[in-house]
Amino acid sequence: MRLIIGGSHQGKTLYTLKKHGISSENTADSFHSAENKAVFCDFQQAVQIALSSGEDPEQLTEALLRVNPEVIIICDEVGCGVVPVDKKERIWRETVGRLCCRLAERAESVERIFCGIPMKLK
Numbered sequence: 001m002r003l004i005i006g007g008s009h010q011g012k013t014l015y016t017l018k019k020h021g022i023s024s025e026n027t028a029d030s031f032h033s034a035e036n037k038a039v040f041c042d043f044q045q046a047v048q049i050a051l052s053s054g055e056d057p058e059q060l061t062e063a064l065l066r067v068n069p070e071v072i073i074i075c076d077e078v079g080c081g082v083v084p085v086d087k088k089e090r091i092w093r094e095t096v097g098r099l100c101c102r103l104a105e106r107a108e109s110v111e112r113i114f115c116g117i118p119m120k121l122k
Helices: 012-020 043-052 057-067 087-106
Strands: 002-006 072-076 109-114 117-120
Touching: 002 012, 002 087, 012 072, 043 057, 043 072, 043 087, 057 087, 072 087
Parallel strands: 002 072, 002 109
Antiparallel strands: 109 117
16 A cells, blocks of 8 residues: 645645546545546545544544555645634544554555645655
């Protein structure tokens, strides 16, 4: 598994597709559709959807990694800036941050994309 992080609209998906020679048809944006795709985009959004539907995003992440251990996960950085007032938004932000920490620990590589420029973190 590889992890690609960065701010919103910083070129993460385009960079990933070009670097790995992957077509946009081989991308997913939900836990269940990512089971047989090379790239899982918008991880942070999938976590939010899971939380709002009462699912456990940590369990969904583990299940995904069991069936698709080579997946490239792309996630917006959501932990910077002002702490949200809304409790659900704080829980979502904390969940995404903690999951990204666990993913980074296990990842073969971690890259941060800023203005389309990759920075290798691991």
